Amino acid sequence: MATSSKYNANTVCCPEHPEATLIEDYRAGDQICSDCGLVVGDRVIDVGSEWRTFSNEKSGVDPSRVGGPENPLLGGSDLTTMIGPGRGDASFDGFGVSRYQNRRTMSSSDRALVNAFKEIGGMADRINLPRTIVDRANNLFKQVHDSKNLKGRSNDAIASACLYIACRQEGVPRTFKEICAVSKISKKEIGRCFKLILKALDTSVDLITTGDFMSRFCSNLGLPNMVQRAATHIAGKAVELDIVPGRSPISVAAAAIYMASQASEDKRSQKEIGDIAGAADVTIRQSYKLMYPHAAQLFPPDFKFATAIEQLPQM
Numbered sequence: 001m002a003t004s005s006k007y008n009a010n011t012v013c014c015p016e017h018p019e020a021t022l023i024e025d026y027r028a029g030d031q032i033c034s035d036c037g038l039v040v041g042d043r044v045i046d047v048g049s050e051w052r053t054f055s056n057e058k059s060g061v062d063p064s065r066v067g068g069p070e071n072p073l074l075g076g077s078d079l080t081t082m083i084g085p086g087r088g089d090a091s092f093d094g095f096g097v098s099r100y101q102n103r104r105t106m107s108s109s110d111r112a113l114v115n116a117f118k119e120i121g122g123m124a125d126r127i128n129l130p131r132t133i134v135d136r137a138n139n140l141f142k143q144v145h146d147s148k149n150l151k152g153r154s155n156d157a158i159a160s161a162c163l164y165i166a167c168r169q170e171g172v173p174r175t176f177k178e179i180c181a182v183s184k185i186s187k188k189e190i191g192r193c194f195k196l197i198l199k200a201l202d203t204s205v206d207l208i209t210t211g212d213f214m215s216r217f218c219s220n221l222g223l224p225n226m227v228q229r230a231a232t233h234i235a236g237k238a239v240e241l242d243i244v245p246g247r248s249p250i251s252v253a254a255a256a257i258y259m260a261s262q263a264s265e266d267k268r269s270q271k272e273i274g275d276i277a278g279a280a281d282v283t284i285r286q287s288y289k290l291m292y293p294h295a296a297q298l299f300p301p302d303f304k305f306a307t308a309i310e311q312l313p314q315m
Helices: 109-127 130-146 153-169 175-182 187-201 211-221 225-240 248-261 270-277 282-299
Strands: 022-025 030-033 039-041
Touching: 030 248, 039 270, 109 130, 109 153, 130 187, 153 175, 153 187, 153 282, 175 187, 175 248, 211 225, 211 248, 211 270, 225 248, 270 282
Parallel strands: none
Antiparallel strands: 022 030, 030 039
């Protein structure tokens, strides 16, 4: 086979017309020169589908021969056989019972994993969590399931705790109340499973800080960047000066947002902030009470006050 200078030795082309376009005849498996009709290659493999799909077909039959994606977390790697419904007399015995049944297609262990993965995926979708967090939560659940250290605990509770841990390990923590809102499990039970999983897997999570929630809470409240920056500064200073000892970062963040918003034109009530942060009004009030006497030290120097510090609400 001849080749021109611009083609390498592995290029298939017509010896008489090296510049000509080759036509592929998939039915015959040939490559044909478009100028002279010479067959220059044979045994071409058709990589296209072996059926035609029409958009107006209503049969609902999927001609695809592939299955779902392989899941390495399942024991059988999804290489199981699903037997379709029987057709014809040969598929049933004398009592009308199907001769071939899907009794051994999936083990009980894999079935529990699949149900847990669905639960984790559903919860993540409801609070818009990315796929990386879902994958980490699935891996955590698989490790807990294989270790068998949490026998007797509900799989839904373990799945919720795994999602909570995955969020914290991926640097986008969610509160227990946020996980509880999309789960069927109580906050207390999720908290118990959370502690047991950390102990069973000998793993840890970073301590949460006020900054982990500030941007999300302010965004959900519709507050401008100026208020968000001020609230972040107030919360950071309050922790640095040890003004709010023993208070959770969520309540400190909520109180800081309340103080910054009350000093700005975009005021938000304690109830509005509490609904977003998942903190009770009284909890926000107690943290705010501790911070109020030190307000002059907490605000950033460049903050533009719409309400003077002296006129801020006193609890």
